[in-house]
Amino acid sequence: MEFGFTEAHEKLRKEVHDFFMNELPSDHYPQSGVRSSEEHEKFQAEFVKKAARKGYTSAGWPKKYGGLGFTSIEQGIVSEQMSYWGMVWPGALGFSLVAPVILTAGTDEQKERFVSPIARGESICFECFTEPNAGSDEANVQMRAVEDGDHYILNGQKTFISGGQKPDWLYTLVRTSETIPPHRGLSIFMVPGDAEGVSYRPLPTMGGSRQNEIFYDNVRVPRENLIGEKDRGFYLAMTTFEFERAAVSPDARTGLRRLVEFCRKEKKNGRPLIEDPHVRKMLARMAMHQQVMWLLGWYAAWRRTAREKMGPLSYDLTMFMRKQWAPTSANLLMNTLGMYGQLEPDSRHAKYNGAVGRSWEASRMIHAAGTPEILQVVIANRGLGLPRVPRKFNAMINEALSEG
Amino acid sequence: MDFSLKEEQEMLKTMARDFLEKECPEAVVRDTIRRTEGYSTELWRKIADLGWMGITFPEEYGGMGASLIDLAVLYEEMGRAMYVSPHLSTVVLCGNTVLAAGSKEQKDEILPGVVNGETILALALTEPESAWDGTAWTPEGVAVKATADGDDYVIDGVKLFVHDAHVADRILCVARTKDGGAPEDGVTLFLVDAESPGITCNLLKTMSGNHKQSEVVFDKVRVPAKNIIGELNGGWAPLKRSMQIGAVMLCAEMVGAGQKILELTVDYARTRIQFDMPIGIHQHVQAHCVQLVADVDSSRWVTYLAAWKLDEDMDADFDVAVAKALAGEANESACWRSHQVFAGVGSTEALGTLPLYTRFGNVDRFYLGDPEHCMGIIAGELESLPEPEKPKGKPLGLWDVSKQGLPTWDIWKEYYEKAG
Numbered sequence: 001m002e003f004g005f006t007e008a009h010e011k012l013r014k015e016v017h018d019f020f021m022n023e024l025p026s027d028h029y030p031q032s033g034v035r036s037s038e039e040h041e042k043f044q045a046e047f048v049k050k051a052a053r054k055g056y057t058s059a060g061w062p063k064k065y066g067g068l069g070f071t072s073i074e075q076g077i078v079s080e081q082m083s084y085w086g087m088v089w090p091g092a093l094g095f096s097l098v099a100p101v102i103l104t105a106g107t108d109e110q111k112e113r114f115v116s117p118i119a120r121g122e123s124i125c126f127e128c129f130t131e132p133n134a135g136s137d138e139a140n141v142q143m144r145a146v147e148d149g150d151h152y153i154l155n156g157q158k159t160f161i162s163g164g165q166k167p168d169w170l171y172t173l174v175r176t177s178e179t180i181p182p183h184r185g186l187s188i189f190m191v192p193g194d195a196e197g198v199s200y201r202p203l204p205t206m207g208g209s210r211q212n213e214i215f216y217d218n219v220r221v222p223r224e225n226l227i228g229e230k231d232r233g234f235y236l237a238m239t240t241f242e243f244e245r246a247a248v249s250p251d252a253r254t255g256l257r258r259l260v261e262f263c264r265k266e267k268k269n270g271r272p273l274i275e276d277p278h279v280r281k282m283l284a285r286m287a288m289h290q291q292v293m294w295l296l297g298w299y300a301a302w303r304r305t306a307r308e309k310m311g312p313l314s315y316d317l318t319m320f321m322r323k324q325w326a327p328t329s330a331n332l333l334m335n336t337l338g339m340y341g342q343l344e345p346d347s348r349h350a351k352y353n354g355a356v357g358r359s360w361e362a363s364r365m366i367h368a369a370g371t372p373e374i375l376q377v378v379i380a381n382r383g384l385g386l387p388r389v390p391r392k393f394n395a396m397i398n399e400a401l402s403e404g
Numbered sequence: 405m406d407f408s409l410k411e412e413q414e415m416l417k418t419m420a421r422d423f424l425e426k427e428c429p430e431a432v433v434r435d436t437i438r439r440t441e442g443y444s445t446e447l448w449r450k451i452a453d454l455g456w457m458g459i460t461f462p463e464e465y466g467g468m469g470a471s472l473i474d475l476a477v478l479y480e481e482m483g484r485a486m487y488v489s490p491h492l493s494t495v496v497l498c499g500n501t502v503l504a505a506g507s508k509e510q511k512d513e514i515l516p517g518v519v520n521g522e523t524i525l526a527l528a529l530t531e532p533e534s535a536w537d538g539t540a541w542t543p544e545g546v547a548v549k550a551t552a553d554g555d556d557y558v559i560d561g562v563k564l565f566v567h568d569a570h571v572a573d574r575i576l577c578v579a580r581t582k583d584g585g586a587p588e589d590g591v592t593l594f595l596v597d598a599e600s601p602g603i604t605c606n607l608l609k610t611m612s613g614n615h616k617q618s619e620v621v622f623d624k625v626r627v628p629a630k631n632i633i634g635e636l637n638g639g640w641a642p643l644k645r646s647m648q649i650g651a652v653m654l655c656a657e658m659v660g661a662g663q664k665i666l667e668l669t670v671d672y673a674r675t676r677i678q679f680d681m682p683i684g685i686h687q688h689v690q691a692h693c694v695q696l697v698a699d700v701d702s703s704r705w706v707t708y709l710a711a712w713k714l715d716e717d718m719d720a721d722f723d724v725a726v727a728k729a730l731a732g733e734a735n736e737s738a739c740w741r742s743h744q745v746f747a748g749v750g751s752t753e754a755l756g757t758l759p760l761y762t763r764f765g766n767v768d769r770f771y772l773g774d775p776e777h778c779m780g781i782i783a784g785e786l787e788s789l790p791e792p793e794k795p796k797g798k799p800l801g802l803w804d805v806s807k808q809g810l811p812t813w814d815i816w817k818e819y820y821e822k823a824g
Contacts, residue, residue: 001413001473002406003712024795029803040802073405085795257792264787280783284729287782288706291726295705302405317698324698373687379697380690384670387685 003298005077013077016056020085023050030086030254041165045121047087052121056082057095061103065111066119076301079249086254093162094118094125098171100243101188105228105236114169114190124165126193128158128172128214129237135160136374138173139183139234143216145174152176152189152226154219160203162368164210167193172216177231181391186233190225191216206361241370250297251290259283259329266336273336282332289325296321315383320375323366330363407705409477417477423454424485430757433486441571442615443489452521457495461503465511466519472649472711476656483660483768486760488614490524490568496650498525498576501593505634505642514574514595526572526598528563528620529643535564541647541773543587543640548622550579550592555629557581559594559622567771569618570605572598577622582637593639595631602626612763648724649714651772655707655731658768661761662700662738668757669696669742672749683745692741699734706730722785729778732769739765 005013024047051057052066060075061067070078082088099118102110117123134140143156154174170191177185191198197219203211228236260283263273273279296318303313333356334341345354366372380386389397409417427447436444451457459475461467468474475496482491499518502510517523534545548561559579569575575596582590596603602625605618634642670693673684683689710727713720739762743750750758769775 001409001708001712003709004716005405021793021795023797025797025800025802026795027799027801027803028795028797039800043800043802076405084793254792256786257789260786260789261791274783274787280786281779283786284779284782287722287786288726288730288779291706291709291723292702292730295709296702298405299407299705302407306408315697317701320694321698321702376691376694377687379694380684380687384690384693384697386670386673386690386693387682389685 003295005073009073009077012074013081016078016081017084019051019054019056020081020087023047024085024087028086030088045165049121052119055119057121058099058119061099061115061119065099065103065115072301072304076250076298080252080297083249084252084254093127093171094123094169097127097240097243098125098169101236101240102227104239109224110190110227117168123168124163124193125169125171126161126163126167126212126214127240128161128170128191130160131157132159136371138237139181139186141173141175141182141186143172143174145176145187145189145221147176148220150223151220152223154189154191154197154216154221156216158214158216159212160205160368161212161214162210163212169193170198170214171227173233173237176233179231183234185231186237187230188227188233188236189221190227191219191221195219195221206364250295250301251293253290253294255329256283256286256290259286259332262333262336268336279332279336282328286325286329286332289321289328293318293322293325315379317379319370320372320379323372323375326366327363330360334360407708409473413474413477416474417481419454420456420478420481421484423451424481424487428485428487430486430760433488433757433760436488437613437615440615442568443571447487448489448521451489451491457491457499457521458519460495461499461515461519465503465515472652472715473708475649475653476708476711479653479656480660480663483657484664486661486757486764488616488764490526490571492650492653493527493568493572494518494523494525496653497527497646498574498595500649501576501642501646502595502633504645505593505639510595510633517573523574524568524572525595526566526569526575527578528566528569528575529578530563530565532562532564538777541777543591546578546580546587546591548577548579550577550581550594550627552581552629553626556626557592557594557629557632559596559625559627561622563620563622565608565771566605566618566620567616569598569620570607570615574598575603575620576633577627578639578643588640590637591640591643592636593633593643594627595633596622596625596627600625600627610767612760612767616767645714647772648710648720651724651728652707652710652714654768654772655703655710655727658731658735658765659700659704659707661765661768662696662703662735665738665742665758665761666693666696666700669693669745673745676749689745692745696738696741699738703727703731703734722782725773725778725781725785728773729775729782732775732778735765736769 048057055066055068056078058067059070059078060072061069063069095118099115102114106114114123118125129138129141131141131143133142143154143158145152145154154172156174158172170193172189172191174187174189175185176187179185197217199215199217201213203213205211260274263279263283266273268276300316300318303310337351337356340349340351341357341360343350343354343357347354377388381388427450432444436442455468456478458465458467459470459478460472461469463469495518499515502514506514514523518525529546530540531545531548533547534540539545548559548563550557550559559577563577575598577594577596579592579594580590581592602623604621604623606621607615608617608619610617633639673689673693674682676683684693706723706727710720710723713723739758742758743762746758750756
């Protein structure tokens with residue numbers, strides 16, 4: 001049991017650290033909840049290509065497909081630096097979700113066609129799972145994919161799909177068979193973002209998070225774009241979620257540094273906030289939590305290296321705990337600003353450019369990629385073996401409920 | 405980065421668990437509580453023979469020279485089994501201090517008895533005032549005076565919440581020998597013969613029912629100056645480190661207890677039938693169980709991180725404070741939640757260990773730094789946290805929020821038109 005790093009690790013950390021330090025503009029600020037402009041999107045797209053050239057975005061993949069073949073710990077060092085500098089890649093989903101799944105379940109041709117451009121930062125992917133009636137209940141996907149010769153024809157609607165740039169690929173979960181239970185009839189297709197029949201409607205959400213509705217109207221997709229086996233898509237989706245959770249990096253505590261800096265500079269009643277006992281207690285609590293998140297992030301990374309010996313992780317606390325704590329730092333800032341917190345950036349008297357209100361709004365959005373309630377159920381059922389009613393009884397229960 | 409135990413540590417864990425499962429079941433714990441010594445002298449002999457006192461002591465004193473991680477593994481098992489003994493007082497708080505700061509003569513005289521279990525030591529630090537006003541674990545709280553008188557010092561005052569004083573052979577008394585400067589400059593450690601005239605131990609009645617903590621009255625007690633451990637006026641530094649190690653061991657104890665509580669609670673949730681179904685089907689019961697896991701796992705890792713940093717002689721003030729605050733709160737939360745799941749069944753005195761875990765947890769939570777005190781330390785450490793590092797590239801002016809008027813969806817004009 002030890003919590004240090006080798007010399008080679010420290011060398012890698014310095015290299016990645018210096019890359020970000022030299023390449024990021026000195027006025028760079030992490031974008032939580034702040035609506036970004038076209039120039040900002042352009043900067044992000046160019047930056048991610050730079051990072052992709054160094055291999056940082058695809059560090060864990062095999063070298064053959066543009067990765068660096070990094071170990072879990074080495075990947076952790078890269079992602080910890082990303083957390084440290086507040087970088088979130090545009091098209092991050094491509095790196096962290098789509099490509100790893102294709103590397104696991106795709107054909108060699110698919111790996112060439114999809115993974116390599118993602119590695120170069122030249123391919124933006126959207127994860128298109130959620131539908132109006134299929135959010136937490138992912139298996140309830142209704143979008144139909146009907147076989148037609150060499151193609152499938154897709155019809156349906158996706159919603160709450162995150163992403164700001166125009167996508168090159170839509171990693172789409174569709175229903176290829178009507179089955180009971182429903183999850184056995186799903187498949188995953190890579191649909192071109194500009195395919196005939198695909199249309200987008202932006203879905204503005206709280207805190208400026210960029211989401212979309214996507215409509216598929218008789219979209220023809222070649223058979224070669226089916227990832228893995230037909231009707232086995234749900235299991236791939238579950239793998240996707242595993243990668244999603246694995247993509248959470250060890251918390252590098254930059255958020256806490258920013259908060260402490262804020263509390264050192266901001267004064268109330270003539271004294272810096274950091275001298276206020278309530279503020280101190282809140283900061284201490286956050287520091288305690290961040291220590292845990294740092295450790296859990298590294299635990300997850302280390303555990304992946306030990307997977308062969310110890311088997312798969314039966315539950316993962318990292319995302320669940322992060323979401324539990326999400327409102328806290330936002331609340332600290334918001335409570336400090338009081339009535340000033342509600343002011344928009346272009347309002348008179350706005351403090352801190354109105355950014356606090358936006359990030360507070362954004363902190364309400366902890367439902368993507370698994371609500372804390374769902375994550376709790378997953379940990380309880382799969383991790384602890386606590387019981388649940390099998391799905392096949394649910395319709396019956398629903399009927400009984402409406403009978404009163 | 406390695407979260408696994410070494411083979412020898414796994415063996416120690418298994419051996420300790422098996423031993424305590426056999427020798428320290430609930431019945432023994434309840435019997436121990438009733439004894440005036442507050443611990444089982446037979447069991448103490450047995451663990452001495454197993455070498456549990458000397459785990460971190462050098463081989464020249466009969467120890468194993470192992471790490472604090474090894475000791476934490478042992479303490480986890482002791483916490484799991486609710487094994488109460490003078491181990492923390494004797495080995496960690498006092499023995500370790502003598503090892504770190506004692507002279508060669510003192511070490512040769514005292515440590516063999518610590519390692520072979522023949523000597524019991526107790527730390528007398530906290531006082532009625534300091535225990536009340538939040539200075540229990542700081543040098544400011546040391547007010548009991550020791551006044552020089554020839555070759556001796558005379559200690560006069562009252563110490564409160566002293567663990568194992570009533571069974572100790574010697575008491576390490578923390579006294580003030582100098583006033584007027586910085587608080588830690590003037591704190592001296594005296595190893596006092598427990599039979600000295602003027603010492604009275606009055607056992608305190610606590611909720612754990614255990615005969616463990618005393619009020620110790622020092623009524624003009626004479627101590628030879630040669631019984632000072634470490635430097636005159638310089639006792640705080642070695643004591644602080646021993647207390648940090650002690651705090652981490654208490655964390656490990658709470659982790660071990662929490663793990664057992666978790667297992668008992670999940671098992672109950674799976675098997676207890678009410679309304680024709682296991683109660684674990686209810687999401688609120690599941691929430692309690694999941695929080696238990698979150699509490700125990702998070703306190704486990706912060707504890708071992710702190711132990712590792714102490715082993716590596718790194719500055720661990722922040723990490724120890726985080727571990728103690730977190731583990732303390734986690735333990736309280738774990739006990740609370742298990743009581744909610746067990747409900748009536750968990751409250752009975754005659755059956756079940758939950759009331760015991762809850763009460764013992766209460767002791768561990770406050771000893772050597774309660775969450776309130778530790779969060780004060782953490783806040784102090786945060787004051788010197790560096791600013792976020794600024795990158796060095798050319799500024800682009802893209803992050804000024806006030807300039808960002810254009811909503812992002814307008815850049816999608818072509819898609820807008822398609823959707824209609």
